[in-house]
Amino acid sequence: RYTDPMVSVQIYSEISDAAMQQNPILDPELTTESLTLYVRLSEGNQCMGIEAVDLIVNPSPKPVMEDTYILCTDRGSALIEGPEGFDSYRWYKKTGSGSKVMGNDKNVTLNELGFYELETSYIYSINGNEVECGNKVSFQLIPSSRAVLNNIEINDFSNNNTLTISVSGEGKYEFSLDGLEYQNNPIFSNLSPGFYTAFVRDREGCGITQKDVAVMGYPKFFTPNGDGVNDYWQLTGLSELFQANAFVGIYDRYGSFVTQIMVKERGWNGTVNSKTMPADDYWFKVQLVDGREIQGHFTLKR
Template identity: 30%
Template sequence: MKRITVVIFLALCSVSLKGTAQLGFCQGSSGSPIFTEDFGTGITNGPALPPGTTTYTYVNGPPDDGSYTITSNTAGYFDWFNIQDHTPDDVSGKAFIVNASFTAGEFYRRSIDGLCENTSYEFSSWLLNLHPRMGVGCPNNGIPVNVQFQIWDSTDTNLLASGDTGDIEDKTTPEWEQYALLFTTLPGQSSVILKMINNGSGGCGNDLAIDDIAFRSCGDLVTLSDTQNRNSIFQCEVDSPVGSLTLSATPDFSIFNNHFYQWQESTDNSSWVNIPGETTDTYSTPILTDSRYYRVVVSEDLININNNLCNVISQVFEIVFVPTPNPPSSIGDIRICENIENGLLTVRVPPGVQVDWYDAPTGGTLLDTDTITYSTDIAGTYYAEAVSTLAYCPSSNRTAVTLEFYPLPEVNDEVISFCENEDVLLQAGVSASRYEWSTGETTSEITVSQPGIYTVEVTDSNGCSNIKTIEVLQINLPVIEEIRTVDNNIVVNTSNVGEAEYSLDGLNFQNESVFQKIPGGLYTISVRGDSSCSNVTREFFHLVVPKFFTPNGDGINDFFEVEGIGSLSDYEINLYDRYGKLIKNALGEPLRWDGSFNSRLLPSGDYWFTVRIENNIYQGHVALVR
């Protein structure tokens, strides 16, 4: 960070002091530098200053108290800041690094000869406190830097002017600050000696860097303007020429009492030549077709008008012909996927040229200004125009840039049902170059066995992606909770809620869960909840026994028997009288009882039976009626 510090200071050294001085900057126009010192460039330290320039001792490395070095960086120097020099655009630029002595004293001097009498001058330098605030080297901050600028006569015996910087305290970051001393020479004074003196006390701190010491004349602030009160003109080349202008030089009379002029011109604002005969405060330019720069040299005495140690230079009046810029260079048309919010169109132009965007190759609506990019969500062709920033000089043509949106892969969300305990095939349903399922699979179709929400991101050859969502619903199979015989009916109970169909043969289904008047026997009961899903089946023996039988020989209900049990392989039937006496037994074969025991007819009454089918036992009673 660079900061300009201005302190006003008036010093009268004695009643015999001939010059006047103040610590501050020239507020008017300055002359060309009479003397500058930037201490050179390079990555090695040194060289030492010429003999007589300083009373300090040169060292090739970190300087101790009373020593100095010339270096491009201070890395590893105690706990100091590692700095770069101040000179603009320097590569490996060097600075004057001073570790102040324990006693106040001079650390820099320079003689200046050939000065003009009765002329104001500015002596300046950039200073930096090298010690960081709260640095480890100096607890509670270091001793501040304090420098005095002095002007002595050529005999080095009379102090003509001086001014102090005051304390330059530690900073948290390195900070170059400029200080300057103004003074005016008296009649007969043509040489001076410039000095910088260490005012600070010795000890921890008071370490400084110095760069860009300069000495130049100082005079009135001189401004240039034309009859329209313009200070410069920037005009497009296509609008040339510029007619003759009358330029006027206006001093502010802050320093000079008299003014003598010499007008100068330049084609590059760098090399200047005098315009013969133009020595008044006005100048009329010729008709111009190319860029020109004008300034005026001003002095207080005519004899000094060509003496750069004594004159000053006005502001520059610029007449610049701005070339028509080339149309912007496009980086190419843009094609993006339609789900990207905006397309960014981009062009390139050289420095000093801005870009305006339009919706037509000529005329049209201005869409955006001063930007090399244009963002839009509307497909179409847009036009970039180059415009000079010095003057409104547009390019002769506009550059067309097209935005196109690729369509996304077309997908259709789905809801798919599948049967419990089965798999279901999910398909992306679109041809693409890449697939990415929420399961991590990367094929065009996958097989799943669980309900839920599945997604697949499909990406086409243009890199455009879309997401298909598939909701997979499971059709739960019926759960047979119980099958029972009620009289000669079969009753099926299921535990899950919902519509179901029932069958005794797996072919013919009914909505009712009760099968009525079914002959006894072994049945395979089938239940289905959806015709597309498999059936739930269970074998069931429908045990049908008569409630009574009449063995009277009429051919109707003459026997007690269990219907259909012969189809089983593991069963047993036992008959008992009311006292528990076994009357008849059949193991693995049908039982047919005519109501007799040992060829004797048993009386009417209730008789008990048990039927064992595998591990299940059923019991009941039957009435014998005679």
């Protein structure tokens, strides 16, 4: 600022205006890109000179961040990566009394939910001095977690076997029975009897919970003729891992006990004490470890 009270200072955007003393810039605040201004110094009616002043406007940083980031609460911390291309970084957590500095590196590790700010800066050298030009962006750290598997309800031995997965947790979850194709609905219908793995995946990447399950069923017939196809009758979904101590009894049409099938065996081959049993309908009774009792019938074909 020029302080000589005898000298007047006027600023112009064009040198011709400065020479003619017309169209001076009167607003003390000027919003503009880089340009050259012209300063006219006058004493009375005498022009003391016109000087060109280069006004350099350096770009302000414009950091871009997501509005929200995820803290997997069962992991304890989240790594937040700052945007590329800035000279300095400052991370702040907003508190009731102001802001708390959380870090000065490009990336920061956070372990508390809440609202945060990232201030990025460009550093310019002006007249031998470093000048920092900064800007801030806000974001929120919100919770999610890997699912806690509460229960898997299976309705099997039916024409429409279903499986329903019940979970709890802080996340939003999707469900799968093969680990490849996921769905938002935790209910799976029209399942063939057999073994499955139930997968529950957090949509925000906090992890996958899984459990092996069995949907039980039985073949409607078998043909024990030694051709390697349908030679044994056995419940599907039984194994040494699932219902290992289940009782499976076979009965004839009159209710007489025929034989018992052990879970670890391949199944019944249509014989009893090396005697071939006739082609007919047979009944079975299953007593499962979980307390269920299932009855049904099948056909032995020859």
